[in-house]
Amino acid sequence: MGWGYRILGGTAAVLGAVSLVCALLTLLPGLLLPESRWSAVASGTFIILLFGAAVVxxxxxxGRPRRLWLPLRCLPGKVQAALGALVAGGAVLTLVDLAQGSVLRSPKTEYGSYYAFDKTTREWVEIFSRAEYEALVELEQRGVHADASLFLGIAAALFLSMGELRRR
Structure with a gap:
């Protein structure tokens, strides 16, 4: 397997694992990740670059994605287990995020008040409690990081299986 496949697959796997840990941290009560937008922007950028590059x-x-299954099975068992855990963890957390189905998204603060975007009315509504605002922030962060871990895990699997296929 060439170094390019290893570097791209390893980078996607490490970034996916970091995103999965961040998503799992949002499940702990009372623990908020920093509310800056840099993590969402970084996750989106890495998803677009690495996942897009892997798919293309x-x-x-x-040619046919079915041809990548056998090389993926030829990877070492620990690598398969790590990739499987990364993809499965991202998928479970994404499904948990979708199942909660909150109609309020994108919480923000302006002039000491809390606001969120209501998807049903398509307007910004005021949130009156700090606890509800923090719950919305956790939900949004969990969704962003869970999606990132899922897509980056798939990208890592694609890169490593292409490298294994190229080796044979």
Whole structure:
């Protein structure tokens, strides 16, 4: 397997694991991650770059995605387990986020008041309690990081299986 596949697969796996840990931290009560937008922007950027590159590269070089299953099974067992845990953890947390189904998203503060975007009325509504605001922030952070871990885990699996296929 070439170094390029290892570097791209490893980078996607490490970033996905960091995102999964951040998503799991939002499940702990009373623990808020920093509310800056840099983590969401960084996650989105890495998803677009790595996942997009992995999908395009696999479609161009392999043709049929079914051909990548056997090389993925030829990877060492610990690597398979790590990739499986990363993808499964991201998928479970994404499903948990979708199941909660809050109609309020994108919480923000302005002039000491709390606001969130209501998806049903498509307007910004005021939130009156700090606890509800913090719950919305946790829900949004969990969703962003869970999606990032899912897509980056898939990208890592694609890169490593393409490298294994190329080796054979």
């Amino acid at each position: 590269w696999s479609l161009v070089s392999v």
